[in-house]
Amino acid sequence: MAKRPTCVKVGVDLQPLNTLAIAAQADYFARVSNVEDLREVLLWQREASLSLLLLGGGSNLVLRGDWHGLVLQFRDTAVSVVERDGDDVLVRAGAGVVWHDLVLHCSAQGWHGLENLALIPGSVGAAPMQNIGAYGVELESLVESLDVVELSSGKAAQLSREQCQFGYRDSIFKTQAAGKYLITAVTLRLSSYFCPVLNYPALRDALPSENPSPQQVIDTVVAVRQSKLPDPAELPNAGSFFKNPVVSSALVDRLLEQYPDMPHYPAAAGQQKLAAAWLIDRAGWRGKGLGPVAMHDKQALVLTNPSGANGAQVLALADKVAQDVAARFGVALEIEPQCVGGGHG
Numbered sequence: 353m354a355k356r357p358t359c360v361k362v363g364v365d366l367q368p369l370n371t372l373a374i375a376a377q378a379d380y381f382a383r384v385s386n387v388e389d390l391r392e393v394l395l396w397q398r399e400a401s402l403s404l405l406l407l408g409g410g411s412n413l414v415l416r417g418d419w420h421g422l423v424l425q426f427r428d429t430a431v432s433v434v435e436r437d438g439d440d441v442l443v444r445a446g447a448g449v450v451w452h453d454l455v456l457h458c459s460a461q462g463w464h465g466l467e468n469l470a471l472i473p474g475s476v477g478a479a480p481m482q483n484i485g486a487y488g489v490e491l492e493s494l495v496e497s498l499d500v501v502e503l504s505s506g507k508a509a510q511l512s513r514e515q516c517q518f519g520y521r522d523s524i525f526k527t528q529a530a531g532k533y534l535i536t537a538v539t540l541r542l543s544s545y546f547c548p549v550l551n552y553p554a555l556r557d558a559l560p561s562e563n564p565s566p567q568q569v570i571d572t573v574v575a576v577r578q579s580k581l582p583d584p585a586e587l588p589n590a591g592s593f594f595k596n597p598v599v600s601s602a603l604v605d606r607l608l609e610q611y612p613d614m615p616h617y618p619a620a621a622g623q624q625k626l627a628a629a630w631l632i633d634r635a636g637w638r639g640k641g642l643g644p645v646a647m648h649d650k651q652a653l654v655l656t657n658p659s660g661a662n663g664a665q666v667l668a669l670a671d672k673v674a675q676d677v678a679a680r681f682g683v684a685l686e687i688e689p690q691c692v693g694g695g696h697g
């Protein structure tokens with residue numbers, strides 16, 4: 353059997369590595385920054401039959417319990433231009449780049465498209481996982497391709513945007529290809545021509561001008577986010593805890609009779625998207641908690657964990673909120689972060 357690589361540590365505390373500050377331990381933990389070291393660790397992990405958890409910035413994870421296996425972080429932080437094609441600039445960023453740093457770097461270089469996605473926590477490598485999005489822009493509109501390593505073989509491959517099967521907070525990495533790949537780099541098609549996306553009212557209304565500069569868009573997105581969302585460094589959370597539910601238009605019509613002020617947005621044919629925050633608020637959970645965890649008082653969609661409670665306590669509140677929303681509105685809420693560990697990993 354292969355010797356344990358020197359970068360693999362034993363018994364590592366995961367609480368500082370997840371933004372919900374859930375108390376949990378990893379049996380083994382490794383941080384690597386190139387594909388050669390990654391293959392060595394993966395070979396050892398397979399031979400030792402350890403279950404594997406890929407970790408980025410830990411901002412979209414609920415650790416149900418300790419991780420009895422290997423937690424692996426891939427930290428390539430290189431950013432480079434791979435091609436220029438007219439106004440288009442193809443930028444390749446390593447999985448370990450902090451997402452917000454990439455947004456700032458690209459804007460400073462005059463490569464545009466990422467401005468609305470400023471201040472989303474986490475790493476570049478995890479961004480395709482749930483097709484991150486904010487203020488009218490989703491990652492999928494900018495992805496050219498992904499570099500991946502197949503976990504079972506260590507083989508490198510490239511996936512096109514189409515192969516990623518992106519959807520709302522969804523991708524093939526959550527469905528058919530769950531647990532199959534580690535994303536090592538993301539190549540984005542950006543533009544040297546700035547064409548702001550201003551169709552999101554909360555952003556448009558807060559901008560200082562109708563023709564904002566890229567920096568004004570970034571600054572405004574940052575300010576709006578900071579006014580609405582708690583900073584995980586001060587109040588541990590994982591951002592939106594539930595997806596906005598997509599339901600039938602028939603159900604929306606029935607609900608509107610009872611709740612005429614209920615926000616609803618067009619989705620696929622015959623369906624509409626509801627605002628999970630509104631449903632949770634109206635179910636009476638904004639600012640309310642269960643044990644040591646609570647739904648945030650300014651943004652009902654954000655579950656907060658001020659005293660580092662464990663995953664079971666976090667999920668007990670989530671279950672209760674979802675049950676109440678289902679009982680009151682007949683709408684099923686789905687948890688947005690990935691729930692892992694505690695015997696289910």
Ligand SMILES: Cc1cc2nc3c(=O)[nH]c(=O)nc-3n(C[C@H](O)[C@H](O)[C@H](O)COP(=O)(O)OP(=O)(O)OC[C@H]3O[C@@H](n4cnc5c(N)ncnc54)[C@H](O)[C@@H]3O)c2cc1C
Binds near residue numbers: 408412484486592
């Ligand atoms: C305050 C706050 C605000 C947020 N706002 C938004 C928002 O506006 N829009 C939005 O879309 N999201 C938002 N999020 C969620 C989160 O920021 C994103 O999902 C982000 O992409 C997670 O990145 P991460 O590196 O922290 O991933 P992690 O939490 O570490 O991992 C998330 C998932 O990706 C997997 N993963 C991690 N790295 C890799 C890799 N290299 N290859 C393959 N799989 C990998 C993990 O195994 C896990 O399943 C918010 C979170 C917080 C805390």
